[in-house]
Amino acid sequence: xxxxxxxxxxxxxxxxxxxxxxxxxxxxxxxxxxxxxxxxxxxxxxxxxxxxxxxxxxxxxxxxxxxxxxxxxxxxxxxxxxxxxxxxxxxxxxxxxxxxxxxxxxxxxxxxxxxxxxxxxxxxxxxxxxxxxxxxxxxxxxxxxxxxxxxxxxxxxxxxxxxxxxxxxxxxxxxxxxxxxxxxxxxxxxxxxxxxxxxxxxxxxxxxxxxxxxxxxxxxxxxxxxxxxxxxxxxxxxxxxxxxxxxxxxxxxxxxxxxxxxxxxxxxxxxxxxxxxxxxxxxxxxxxxxxxxxxxxxxxxxxxxxxxxxxxxxxxxxxxxxxxxxxxxxxxxxxxxxxxxxxxxxxxxxxxxxxxxxxxxxxxxxxxxxxxxxxxxxxxxxxxxxxxxxxxxxxxxxxxxxxxxxxxxxxxxxxxxxxxxxxxxxxxxx
Numbered sequence: 001x002x003x004x005x006x007x008x009x010x011x012x013x014x015x016x017x018x019x020x021x022x023x024x025x026x027x028x029x030x031x032x033x034x035x036x037x038x039x040x041x042x043x044x045x046x047x048x049x050x051x052x053x054x055x056x057x058x059x060x061x062x063x064x065x066x067x068x069x070x071x072x073x074x075x076x077x078x079x080x081x082x083x084x085x086x087x088x089x090x091x092x093x094x095x096x097x098x099x100x101x102x103x104x105x106x107x108x109x110x111x112x113x114x115x116x117x118x119x120x121x122x123x124x125x126x127x128x129x130x131x132x133x134x135x136x137x138x139x140x141x142x143x144x145x146x147x148x149x150x151x152x153x154x155x156x157x158x159x160x161x162x163x164x165x166x167x168x169x170x171x172x173x174x175x176x177x178x179x180x181x182x183x184x185x186x187x188x189x190x191x192x193x194x195x196x197x198x199x200x201x202x203x204x205x206x207x208x209x210x211x212x213x214x215x216x217x218x219x220x221x222x223x224x225x226x227x228x229x230x231x232x233x234x235x236x237x238x239x240x241x242x243x244x245x246x247x248x249x250x251x252x253x254x255x256x257x258x259x260x261x262x263x264x265x266x267x268x269x270x271x272x273x274x275x276x277x278x279x280x281x282x283x284x285x286x287x288x289x290x291x292x293x294x295x296x297x298x299x300x301x302x303x304x305x306x307x308x309x310x311x312x313x314x315x316x317x318x319x320x321x322x323x324x325x326x327x328x329x330x331x332x333x334x335x336x337x338x339x340x341x342x343x344x345x346x347x348x349x350x351x352x353x354x355x356x357x358x359x360x361x362x363x364x365x366x367x368x369x370x371x372x373x374x375x376x377x378x379x380x381x382x383x384x385x386x387x388x389x390x391x392x393x394x395x396x397x398x399x400x401x402x403x404x405x406x407x408x409x410x411x412x413x414x415x416x417x418x419x420x421x422x423x424x425x426x427x428x429x430x
Contacts (some may be wrong), residue, residue: 039220043158044166046213050110050147051170053210055178056203057121057140058086063185064196071196072130082137084381087260089141090148091378095236097149098370102233106150106157106366107221111214113150116143117207125201148373152355153366163356164303171295171349177206179288234367234428236374242427244358247417248351248372253379254411255347258319261404262287262341264384269397273331283338290342298349302357312350312415316408319344323408327401347411351376354418364424383407 061068062083069079101109116139124136151170159166181203189199239245263284270280302308322340325333355372359365383404390400 035220040158042213042216042220043154046110046210046217047151047154047158047166048170048173049210049213050114050151052173052177053114053117053203053207054144054147054151054174056181056206057117057144057200059178059182060185060200060203061137063182064189064199067196068133072133074130078130082134085134085137086141086144087256087377087381089138090145091374091376091381093142094145094149094377095370095374097146098233098236098366100146101150101366105221106154106362107214107218109146110150110154111211111218113143113146114207114210114214116140116146118204118211121201121204121207125197125204149370150366152352152369153362156356156359156365157362164299164353167349167353167356168296168299171299171352172292175288175291175295175348179285179292182288183285232363234363234425236367236370238428239367239371239424242424244418244422244424244427245368245371246375247414248355248358248368249375250379250410250414251347251354251376251418252351252372253376254407254414255345255351256376256380257383257407258341258404258411259345259348260380261383261387262345265387265391265397265400266338266341269326269330270334272397273334275331275334279334283334286335287338287342287345290339291345291348294343294346295349298346299353302350302353307419307421308350308354309416309419312347312419313412315344315346315350316412316415319347319408319411320405323401323405327398330397347415351418358418358422359424361425368424 065079065083068074074082097109097113100112104112120136120138120140120143122136123139124133127136152167155163155166155170185199185203188202189195192198192202266284266287267277267280270283271277275283298311301311305311318340322337322344325337325340330337351372355369356365359368387400387404390403391397394400
């Protein structure tokens with residue numbers, strides 16, 4: 001097995017631990033062990049600032065779509081394509097992140113990703129014209145996709161002794177970043193006397209803050225190793241023969257599908273059930289708010305329970321009860337159904353945590369993260385579309401909700417697959 005820090009491509013420190021990966025249960029080796037005391041706190045700040053920047057650019061755009069369409073004359077179909085870009089970009093662009101990281105190092109790849117986020121957000125906010133809106137969005141999403149994929153591997157690299165704790169911290173900030181952007185984009189642009197362009201551009205300032213610790217980290221880590229001296233990376237394509245990788249992709253993808261269905265269609269379901277637009281929007285905010293404490297608790301639990309099977313089944317049970325309530329009586333207790341769906345959304349931090357816990361090395365974490373997220377987001381992208389098509393065919397929401405309940409069966413099957421204690425590297429070697 002290659003050295004612990006080998007996936008970064010950066011020159012290792014003399015004090016870093018080499019040799020085989022520790023056996024399960026053994027104390028993990030800490031990389032960069034001869035760095036000054038400030039190094040790990042700076043890396044932690046870099047990781048957390050990356051996490052909080054992975055959703056604002058997406059959610060801010062959704063918040064300004066009505067004003068954007070009115071100003072640009074964008075058709076409904078074109079706006080739909082713009083809103084579909086995140087899942088498609090995460091699926092298609094994230095898969096290339098490991099190859100870039102193998103060439104220039106994971107830290108430098110993240111630094112370039114942050115620069116892409118800043119440049120893309122400014123481009124679509126400052127340069128007029130619909131083409132620049134799409135080009136800037138793709139550039140921004142390319143940076144986010146790389147960050148999505150690389151973050152779990154960097155957590156395992158720098159904090160192998162604190163994987164669940166650091167994962168809890170970054171999933172909370174990732175979730176909170178999206179919620180804050182959705183809630184504050186319109187009020188901020190209004191208070192600053194701007195329009196929708198200011199609304200989607202101001203979040204580039206948050207990304208710019210992340211540059212400071214990432215530049216410090218890159219300078220401290222040093223220049224990349226020669227390719228021949230780097231630890232051997234795990235090709236993402238080799239994961240096609242791993243049952244664990246496919247189970248993880250299915251679990252990640254189906255939880256993402258349900259999240260995008262809820263965010264996209266739940267307001268309309270509630271409005272058709274008799275709620276006002278404002279009340280329906282509040283229910284989506286409630287669902288999102290539930291996800292913040294869940295993101296803090298779930299990784300912590302996964303680090304302390306013997307098997308995540310019970311937790312996975314409980315979350316899918318919450319999803320089932322929430323959907324059943326929407327089928328039978330959506331307007332009677334909407335807050336209860338939203339809370340249950342929010343509890344089911346704990347599948348997201350569960351998936352992110354298990355990506356790190358089901359691998360032995362940063363190379364394995366990086367490969368599994370790329371495979372699971374790329375395949376998973378591709379799976380997720382079809383959910384909202386099919387949900388809407390079934391509604392159009394049937395003229396109601398019942399059969400759409402029954403269909404998403406059917407998805408839960410596959411979600412449970414995949415969840416049971418990833419709950420087994422096994423490791424990607426062992427599967428690939430076997």
